[in-house]
Amino acid sequence: MPISSLAALPIRRLTLRDLTACADLSQDRGWPREEHKWGLLLTAGHGYGIDAPEGGLVAACVVMEYGPGQRVDLSAIGMVLVAERHSRQGVGRRLMRHVVAAMDGTPLTLHATPLGRPLYEELGFKTVGRAEMLMGRFRPDESEPSVPTRAATAEDLPSILRLDAEVFGVDRTPVLVRLPAFADQVRVAEEDGRIIGYAAAWPSMRTHVIGPLIARDTETAKALVESLAAGTDRPLRTDVDARHEELLVWAKARGLAPVMSNAVMMLGAPGVPGDWTRRFAPLTVAAG
Numbered sequence: 437m438p439i440s441s442l443a444a445l446p447i448r449r450l451t452l453r454d455l456t457a458c459a460d461l462s463q464d465r466g467w468p469r470e471e472h473k474w475g476l477l478l479t480a481g482h483g484y485g486i487d488a489p490e491g492g493l494v495a496a497c498v499v500m501e502y503g504p505g506q507r508v509d510l511s512a513i514g515m516v517l518v519a520e521r522h523s524r525q526g527v528g529r530r531l532m533r534h535v536v537a538a539m540d541g542t543p544l545t546l547h548a549t550p551l552g553r554p555l556y557e558e559l560g561f562k563t564v565g566r567a568e569m570l571m572g573r574f575r576p577d578e579s580e581p582s583v584p585t586r587a588a589t590a591e592d593l594p595s596i597l598r599l600d601a602e603v604f605g606v607d608r609t610p611v612l613v614r615l616p617a618f619a620d621q622v623r624v625a626e627e628d629g630r631i632i633g634y635a636a637a638w639p640s641m642r643t644h645v646i647g648p649l650i651a652r653d654t655e656t657a658k659a660l661v662e663s664l665a666a667g668t669d670r671p672l673r674t675d676v677d678a679r680h681e682e683l684l685v686w687a688k689a690r691g692l693a694p695v696m697s698n699a700v701m702m703l704g705a706p707g708v709p710g711d712w713t714r715r716f717a718p719l720t721v722a723a724g
Contacts, residue, residue: 442486442527445494447534450483457493458483461517468641476618477515477722480611484535486527494519495527499535500723501542502606509606510709511539513546514722528552532559536703543705547675547698547721556701564707565700566678567721570692571643574665574672577690581659588622588634595631596624603650604724605710611723620644621667625656635660636719637668646674649717654682657716661687674717683716 450458455478459469477483481500488494497516503509513535518528536544536559547567548556557563588596593613601607616622619636621644626632633651637644646664651657657680665672672692676684677700688694698721702708708724718724 442494442522442525443530445486445489447484447486447531450478450485450496450498452478454478454483454485454493454496458485458496458515461493461496461519462515464519465517467517470640472618472639473720473722474515476611476614477720480614481723484531484538486531488519488522492519494522495531497531497535498722499539500611502604502608502724504607508539508542510705510724511542511544512722512724513544514720514724516546516552529555529558532556541704543709544703545708545724546701547718548701549696549698553699553701556703559703561701561703563699564702565712567675567698567700567718568678568684569673569675569695569698570684570687571673571695572671572692574661575691576665577658577662581662583625583627583632583656583659585623585625585659585663588616588624590616592624592631592634596634599631599634600648600650603711603714605708611719615719621664623660623663625651625660627652632656633660633714635664635717637664637672639670640673642670643673644668644670645720646672647717648715648719649674649676650714651716652714654680654686657683658686675721676717677712677715679712680716 477498485496486494495518500512619638621637633656635649
């Protein structure tokens, strides 16, 4: 299709009815289909897409909006995909410009692959950090975890929401209230009856993805990862903030190998809000 024709195609909001088309687009670009994740993102966030005249999607992305009530303090952009047959024709640039304009000055964050980073830099995004993706069969540590953990219950949700807002820097209630149904496991770490960390493991194809991972310190993060690993026979995947060097060294020693590194980028703010020292891994790089 000529570039002039692509530029004429309208950008529209996506819904759950577009779930299969979104998964098809992921597969077209060599990504896992991850219909489960697409379902969460399209329900808790906003999807944007361009329909192809021949069927399916030319391009798509999702935006997660965070903040109290109706106020949006931060938006996370993810799953920015352009069909292979329409790549390198300016479609991704057009879609991203539309989304940035729609956010109307709200600070934006995203995780950029090396391939996508030049486009985001062109749009004004600045690199503020790095996340390292790890994946593999987890080998348990023979020593006992120094921090006790347990399965989360419905009664823990208010405490989890308060801790997450404190650490993440903005309120993520709309996505986190869906976490118990989305994840196969949600666990908390406690001290003197107070929750000092929580983490989840959710299914993605043949793996379990660990995220979010919020913890008081590295030992607490390790204990949460150990407890989640004990509850699955699948390989694990997670995206760890590269500043958490101790956790990265430990995870690699336990069998999780580096897969790729993504740049954490921001537009409209000097950095990602919150306390990075307690924020070890995102829910997913598409949602922050």
